[in-house]
Amino acid sequence: MAETKLTAETRTSFGKGAARTIRRANKIPAVVYGHGEAPVHVTLPGHDTMIALRNSNVLLDIDLDGTSHLTLPKDVQRDPIKGFIEHVDLLVVRRGEKVTVDVPLHIEGEAGPETVVQQELTVVSVEALATAIPTSVTVSVEGLTAGSHVAASQITLPEGTTLIGDPEQLVVVITAVATAAQAEAELEAAEAEAGIVKEEHTETADEASSEA
Numbered sequence: 001m002a003e004t005k006l007t008a009e010t011r012t013s014f015g016k017g018a019a020r021t022i023r024r025a026n027k028i029p030a031v032v033y034g035h036g037e038a039p040v041h042v043t044l045p046g047h048d049t050m051i052a053l054r055n056s057n058v059l060l061d062i063d064l065d066g067t068s069h070l071t072l073p074k075d076v077q078r079d080p081i082k083g084f085i086e087h088v089d090l091l092v093v094r095r096g097e098k099v100t101v102d103v104p105l106h107i108e109g110e111a112g113p114e115t116v117v118q119q120e121l122t123v124v125s126v127e128a129l130a131t132a133i134p135t136s137v138t139v140s141v142e143g144l145t146a147g148s149h150v151a152a153s154q155i156t157l158p159e160g161t162t163l164i165g166d167p168e169q170l171v172v173v174i175t176a177v178a179t180a181a182q183a184e185a186e187l188e189a190a191e192a193e194a195g196i197v198k199e200e201h202t203e204t205a206d207e208a209s210s211e212a
Helices: 016-024 046-052 180-193 205-211
Strands: 003-010 027-034 036-043 059-064 067-078 085-092 098-108 115-119 123-131 137-140 147-152 170-175
Touching: 003 046, 016 027, 016 085, 027 046, 027 067, 027 115, 036 046, 046 067, 046 085, 098 115
Parallel strands: 003 059, 027 085, 098 137
Antiparallel strands: 003 036, 027 036, 059 067, 067 085, 098 123, 115 170, 147 170
8 A cells, every 4th residue: 555645743732722723724633643652643734634535544654843653544533514624543553563454345246137236344354564455355246146145254355464353244145136026015014014004995985986
């Protein structure tokens, strides 16, 4: 994975008011921590940081007062409405060190005819070298028929990357396309479970006379 270099500045003001001032200056408050070192509060360049964090598990080389800190973003806090970055936690890593991260899963290929591909997982936890984290993991469903499934243990991972977690966890399930009768039956079962009772239509005298 390519490294992205960012120049940071030491931050001495804290609190919500200080954070708002930092963001108004197009910068982002952050903290650098890890490996037993005292946390360092910094500000990052807003635009460059936003661009860098578009990539999952991006490796950030933070230049702080001439000293380089190799880091991984561990927590990116965003405004729930506007989506801008409010704060970033950066974990210090070492070259040659292995880290555990969540990597996005990408589904490719066409399953068999009359099937539906259900993706059960969107990310998978892996252990990899901090400098060789895969940007994503591809799962092929090419030609898979109804009833097939792909478990976490069946994912092909890059060399040097190992799976973390339950190997039997389902990643993808292939099901058959429901027929109209099956869809109607499922709808009726769901309505019955929810206590919805359909009223049967009773022909009125007016309706009967108009048909006559």
